[in-house]
Amino acid sequence: MIKKIVMKNLTCATCTRKIEELLVKLPYIENATFNFTNQTMLIDVTDDYQENQHIVDIRAIVDRIETGVTTYIYERRHTTIKVGFFRANWIIFLGLAVFLSGESLVHYFNLVRINPLYWAGYFLIAHKIGFATLRGLRNLQFFNENVLMLVATMAAMSIGKPYEAIAVIIFYTLGEHLQHRAVEQSKKEISSLIDLKVEAVSVLDNDEWVIKDPMSIKKNDIILVKNGEKIPVDGIIVSGKTSLNTSALTGESKLQDVSEGQYILSGNLNVGNVIELRAAKEYQESTIAKIIDMIENATTKRSKTENFITKFAKYYTPVVTIAALLMVAIPTYFNPANYEDYIFRAATFLVISCPCALVLSIPLSYYAGIGSSARKGILFKGSNFLDMMHEVDVIGIDKTGTLTHGNFVVDGYTSPEALAVAASIEKYSNHPIAQSVVMAYDGPMEPLSDIQETPGLGIKGLSSEGIILAGSKKYLRREKIRVDDAKDTAGTNVFVAKNGKYLGQIVIKDQIKSSSIDVIKKLLRRYRIVMLTGDNKETASEVAYEVGGIDYRHGLLPDEKVTEFENIPSKGPKMYIGDGINDAPLLKIADVGVAMGHGSELAIDVADVIIMDDDLKTVDKAFTLANRTRAIVLQNIVLSLGVKFSFLILAGFGQATMLQAIFADVGITMIAVMNALRLIYGKRAKKL
Numbered sequence: 001m002i003k004k005i006v007m008k009n010l011t012c013a014t015c016t017r018k019i020e021e022l023l024v025k026l027p028y029i030e031n032a033t034f035n036f037t038n039q040t041m042l043i044d045v046t047d048d049y050q051e052n053q054h055i056v057d058i059r060a061i062v063d064r065i066e067t068g069v070t071t072y073i074y075e076r077r078h079t080t081i082k083v084g085f086f087r088a089n090w091i092i093f094l095g096l097a098v099f100l101s102g103e104s105l106v107h108y109f110n111l112v113r114i115n116p117l118y119w120a121g122y123f124l125i126a127h128k129i130g131f132a133t134l135r136g137l138r139n140l141q142f143f144n145e146n147v148l149m150l151v152a153t154m155a156a157m158s159i160g161k162p163y164e165a166i167a168v169i170i171f172y173t174l175g176e177h178l179q180h181r182a183v184e185q186s187k188k189e190i191s192s193l194i195d196l197k198v199e200a201v202s203v204l205d206n207d208e209w210v211i212k213d214p215m216s217i218k219k220n221d222i223i224l225v226k227n228g229e230k231i232p233v234d235g236i237i238v239s240g241k242t243s244l245n246t247s248a249l250t251g252e253s254k255l256q257d258v259s260e261g262q263y264i265l266s267g268n269l270n271v272g273n274v275i276e277l278r279a280a281k282e283y284q285e286s287t288i289a290k291i292i293d294m295i296e297n298a299t300t301k302r303s304k305t306e307n308f309i310t311k312f313a314k315y316y317t318p319v320v321t322i323a324a325l326l327m328v329a330i331p332t333y334f335n336p337a338n339y340e341d342y343i344f345r346a347a348t349f350l351v352i353s354c355p356c357a358l359v360l361s362i363p364l365s366y367y368a369g370i371g372s373s374a375r376k377g378i379l380f381k382g383s384n385f386l387d388m389m390h391e392v393d394v395i396g397i398d399k400t401g402t403l404t405h406g407n408f409v410v411d412g413y414t415s416p417e418a419l420a421v422a423a424s425i426e427k428y429s430n431h432p433i434a435q436s437v438v439m440a441y442d443g444p445m446e447p448l449s450d451i452q453e454t455p456g457l458g459i460k461g462l463s464s465e466g467i468i469l470a471g472s473k474k475y476l477r478r479e480k481i482r483v484d485d486a487k488d489t490a491g492t493n494v495f496v497a498k499n500g501k502y503l504g505q506i507v508i509k510d511q512i513k514s515s516s517i518d519v520i521k522k523l524l525r526r527y528r529i530v531m532l533t534g535d536n537k538e539t540a541s542e543v544a545y546e547v548g549g550i551d552y553r554h555g556l557l558p559d560e561k562v563t564e565f566e567n568i569p570s571k572g573p574k575m576y577i578g579d580g581i582n583d584a585p586l587l588k589i590a591d592v593g594v595a596m597g598h599g600s601e602l603a604i605d606v607a608d609v610i611i612m613d614d615d616l617k618t619v620d621k622a623f624t625l626a627n628r629t630r631a632i633v634l635q636n637i638v639l640s641l642g643v644k645f646s647f648l649i650l651a652g653f654g655q656a657t658m659l660q661a662i663f664a665d666v667g668i669t670m671i672a673v674m675n676a677l678r679l680i681y682g683k684r685a686k687k688l
Contacts, residue, residue, distance in 0.1 A: 095124025
């Protein structure tokens with residue numbers, strides 16, 4: 001069972017890793033993963049976990065590792081008290097006053113290095129960093145940003161540069177505050193793109209409408225949905241008819257007319273009349289709850305780039321610390337007279353070296369990409385899939401419901417008897433092709449028994465006159481029916497037999513989506529596309545040619561589709577695009593499984609990426625967003641490392657000041673965060 005614990009203001013990668021390791025050692029926690037963007041620790045707990053009791057243990061571990069982190073249960077996030085900047089940092093302002101009063105000692109006694117008021121003010125101003133360093137050392141964490149900052153500023157104090165030391169801490173503290181504010185605001189902006197949550201619902205209780213929390217909705221509850229309200233849970237309309245704005249789920253402002261008896265998904269907006277809805281699920285199991293949870297936790301499935309940055313930060317800090325020590329030791333050995341200058345250079349070097357810009361901005365970039373995609377009806381289950389889309393070189397694609405509308409219509413039949421017999425057996429199947437046969441026949445149907453359906457092949461049943469068969473030519477041959485004279489034609493062919501005798505065939509056609517042709521031709525410029533279908537060669541060939549001349553494999557059963565897909569040669573990750581209903585095995589085995597469909601439950605469960613509006617144009621947008629996200633991530637990496645290494649070189653030669661060092665740390669972090677938000681507010685983002 002997965003539980004969420006908010007750890008607000010936890011931004012230290014090293015501390016996070018240590019907390020995860022200590023949490024897993026608790027007997028009731030099996031796994032722990034921290035989401036930097038949501039500031040949430042996901043813990044996989046056993047049945048022994050008692051939330052209200054064990055949150056105390058979890059909070060104690062966090063407080064032991066890092067200061068300033070507020071730890072609480074996720075469900076209580078709306079009740080937490082926010083503390084203002086001045087109230088939270090009053091000791092720093094007191095320390096600044098004590099430090100400034102030390103000017104009198106400088107004026108009368110010329111005390112600088114051993115000025116007690118300077119040192120008292122310094123310790124008050126640096127108290128948070130000091131306590132954090134002591135906690136880190138107690139937990140054998142010798143290399144983190146707190147240690148770097150404390151060593152650097154104490155070195156500056158000891159060589160008679162108190163103003164530089166105090167300026168570094170004050171600007172660092174202010175920068176950290178602004179940085180947290182920027183990240184928090186970014187998270188709010190991203191969350192606002194996915195405004196799906198329902199705060200309250202009207203539920204029929206003892207013949208009265210009562211306002212309740214959506215979490216309290218039970219299956220079969222009757223819910224009242226007024227104009228302007230979101231559908232709170234998946235359910236069936238029991239009274240009224242209205243129009244739904246599907247833009248929250250699909251990204252397109254399309255109206256869907258619905259009426260009594262129809263099943264509708266949560267998250268859509270009622271823009272018409274009042275309706276009454278019978279809940280088909282509890283809120284936690286509804287489409288809207290699954291989508292919200294999926295988006296909020298998408299960045300827990302980290303991309304290769306994020307994992308690299310985490311490992312990089314682990315080794316980077318010890319390396320720069322050792323480099324700083326060598327910057328003092330080696331030149332001092334040859335020129336002891338200038339040791340103070342070397343210490344100051346090393347202190348500046350340490351301040352610059354903090355890896356915060358990378359640790360914060362990279363996950364935020366992916367989260368912004370995921371949030372921007374969700375606004376356009378594209379749901380990524382993890383930043384790793386957003387990253388892999390950039391590397392895809394082969395796309396496997398389903399035909400029915402993906403390239404075509406899936407609206408089957410009978411185009412012809414060899415005899416009225418064949419249609420009548422086929423309709424009598426196909427009425428027992430839920431397959432769209434079977435339903436099209438039933439829709440095309442309006443006469444009497446035979447009652448049948450002992451129905452047996454073989455997925456991908458056909459269906460048979462027992463009538464008063466013998467066994468009835470309807471399906472592919474392969475299926476009838478397997479049942480010992482001679483169909484040698486029957487010819488496959490373009491379209492889906494249903495062959496019919498009764499009591500061992502072949503009766504004829506029915507031809508069913510499906511219309512290609514107009515958007516499929518344009519999108520496939522565009523994608524063919526970069527990707528190899530292979531259509532996998534159970535249809536005959538004539539139908540597969542016709543569709544493949546019309547959409548741009550793609551490769552195809554025809555006459556495939558579900559398990560054969562899997563084999564064919566696995567055998568397609570590829571130099572990178574392979575993607576499969578299907579309708580999320582009949583393609584579950586392929587969506588699971590593909591490196592990136594993309595489900596087309598209106599948020600069907602199966603699609604949400606098995607796919608890695610869900611296209612909510614059922615349009616291939618949105619798949620093209622998904623590729624564009626994946627590429628733009630990757631570009632922003634690379635920009636932030638180059639910016640962060642480029643600026644840092646440039647200033648590190650300047651510091652090594654004594655050409656960088658402490659204020660420049662703060663800019664290279666906190667300033668670059670804020671710039672990287674703002675760059676990540678271009679995925680939401682940039683001109684190109686708005687055009688998509």
